Amino acid sequence: EAQVTQNPRYLITVTGKKLTVTCSQNMNHEYMSWYRQDPGLGLRQIYYSMNVEVTDKGDVPEGYKVSRKEKRNFPLILESPSPNQTSLYFCASSPWERATEAFFGQGTRLTVV
Amino acid sequence: AQSVAQPEDQVNVAEGNPLTVKCTYSVSGNPYLFWYVQYPNRGLQFLLKYITGDNLVKGSYGFEAEFNKSQTSFHLKKPSALVSDSALYFCAVRDDSNYQLIWGAGTKLIIKP
Numbered sequence: 001e002a003q004v005t006q007n008p009r010y011l012i013t014v015t016g017k018k019l020t021v022t023c024s025q026n027m028n029h030e031y032m033s034w035y036r037q038d039p040g041l042g043l044r045q046i047y048y049s050m051n052v053e054v055t056d057k058g059d060v061p062e063g064y065k066v067s068r069k070e071k072r073n074f075p076l077i078l079e080s081p082s083p084n085q086t087s088l089y090f091c092a093s094s095p096w097e098r099a100t101e102a103f104f105g106q107g108t109r110l111t112v113v
Numbered sequence: 114a115q116s117v118a119q120p121e122d123q124v125n126v127a128e129g130n131p132l133t134v135k136c137t138y139s140v141s142g143n144p145y146l147f148w149y150v151q152y153p154n155r156g157l158q159f160l161l162k163y164i165t166g167d168n169l170v171k172g173s174y175g176f177e178a179e180f181n182k183s184q185t186s187f188h189l190k191k192p193s194a195l196v197s198d199s200a201l202y203f204c205a206v207r208d209d210s211n212y213q214l215i216w217g218a219g220t221k222l223i224i225k226p
């Protein structure tokens with residue numbers, strides 16, 4: 001089954017404790033991205049990657065890191081989480097074709113206390 | 114500047130009535146337009162897209178959307194609403210220059226029995 005898998009689905013952590021949210025896709029897609037979803041703000045892009053070893057900042061990259069060492073994986077790293085990073089996070093992937101829809105993971109609800 | 118607007122935070126419709134969720138856009142170049150739906154505690158799912166051709170696009174779950182170039186709109190429609198259509202709906206446009214998706218803030222659709 002074609003899918004984008006995020007882990008964990010839920011995470012509560014403390015300020016400053018490094019964490020990684022994993023994202024994996026099994027569709028051999030070139031393009032992957034991370035979004036955060038906050039009430040009233042819709043989806044905001046954090047980082048995206050057009051292919052292996054190619055990443056770029058989205059609209060709200062501060063406080064986040066990503067890597068793309070393999071085509072299927074695109075982890076999101078919070079080196080020192082802060083409460084304002086409490087949010088719902090989504091990973092998405094798509095083929096490198098402008099007219100093709102994106103596939104989304106189930107989401108990771110992160111709470112930083 | 115590229116943008117997508119969903120002017121209604123919430124739309125309320127009685128079951129069996131037609132529904133419309135509005136979306137307007139502003140991009141340079143040719144717009145590639147998408148509608149996604151998000152059910153509670155789920156990731157976003159693709160509904161339909163407009164690339165070129167017929168201005169009326171049909172998608173999943175009986176939804177359709179009408180592309181209007183002169184009004185720069187891409188409204189989502191369904192002839193007869195179901196309670197199960199209640200969800201959060203997002204409009205998005207892919208920027209022709211850099212392939213990034215630009216998202217609307219989302220519209221909560223509530224279908225009342």
